[in-house]
Amino acid sequence: MAGTKSPVGQTTDSFGCPFDKLYKDQSLQGADISFFRKGTRDDRIEQVVTPASDRGFAIGISTLAGHTRRIFHERHATTHVFDEDSLYIRNLAEPYRADLIGAFDMLLLEISPASLNKIAQEADFSGVTMLEAQTASKDLVLANLVRALIPALEHPEEASKLFVDQLATAIGTHLVQRYGGKMQISALRSRKLSRSHEALAKNLLLENLDGDISIMDVSRACNLSRGYFIRAFRETTGVTPYQWLLNERITRARELLKGSEVSLSEVAISCGFADQSHFTRVFTNVVGTTPGHWRRNA
Structure with missing residues (x-):
């Protein structure tokens, strides 16, 4: 998938990058998280701007080494070199302006405030409303989780909705646990599905062999939260639903x-x-x- 057509009349994507500079422009929707892959071969893109909005938070993971960003703040500018698997987290409520230096291939996530709150509640981190800002820092756990979505981004027609939702839940849980800035409110205790819930979940999954059913659909049928259901299913069966x-x-x-x-x-x-x-x-x-x-x- 070389890219997607830009919306009529738009010259930049939702992150401020010019469409004509992107040779990769892929997207995928997961449980409460939007995923993107953006790539450019240009050595320099100047003045990439994202106006302040209520969209929530953007998280980017670099799949290549050597990309540099010069970020302009109100009274100064900072320069950051991105190694392979380094990341940034930024609050989209704050305006952003940067020069991008060097080719890049970025995996991007966007999480709305409402989705962040929902993810936090299901991960037993109620009260998390923000993610700590990061620029060019390393997180191999997050990088590996997000990299697992590359095949789904490249071949969305083959992507299992169950797999994407399940991975999105794991990614969201990791983000609120590591960058939510809150102590865990309730310790994760041993959880298993009841026999009836286990049978119901397995029957629903078997009725959708192609995986075209969301984790939310199955967890709702069992009257459980999405995060609780995934943990309980894994503890009960030894493997994830997917x-x-x-x-x-x-x-x-x-x-x-x-x-x-x-x-x-x-x-x-x-x-x-x-x-x-x-x-x-x-x-x-x-x-x-x-x-x-x-x-x-x-």
Whole structure:
């Protein structure tokens, strides 16, 4: 996906970067978090401006080393060099103006104030309304979590809504825990799903083999908060909801491959994959060999 078309009449994106400078412009919506990937090969982009707004907070993670930003404050300017996996967090309520020096490939998150409050409540950090500002600091945990979304950003037609929501919840929890500036109000205690909730959740997941169901849909059916549900499901089953569903899809695929003569494309669709290519990539990654090779040796 090389990029998306700019809205008619707009010359810059919502972060102030000129559309004609972007060779990567990808987006994806997760649970309470909007994800973007922005990339440019230009050595310098001057006066990138984001006016103050009530949009909330922007978090950026650099996938490349060597990008530099000269940020202009009211009476002075500061220069920051971004290494690979370094990040920034800024409050969009404050105006922003900067010169961007060097090519960059940034993974961006945007969280509204209401979403931040919701994430904080579900993570047992009630009262968090702000994220601490950061510029060119390192957070490998956050970087690795957000990097896991790159395939979904590049191939949104193959992205599992369940996977994206689940990862968004983990990212949001990490952000409020590390940058929310509040002590945890209630300690995380051992939590497991009741048998009825476990059965209900698994049935809902199996009814949506392609993963096109949100964590919120499943947690609401169980009358649980999203964060509580994910932790309880993991403690009950040993894996996350997405991992459990992926294992079920691969198990079903193996049964079809071994016990029938249906084509690989039919197996792919029957097991909730976008197409045969998507099925082959996921199966090979999980099993260690292609579906065709596995079938021949089964």
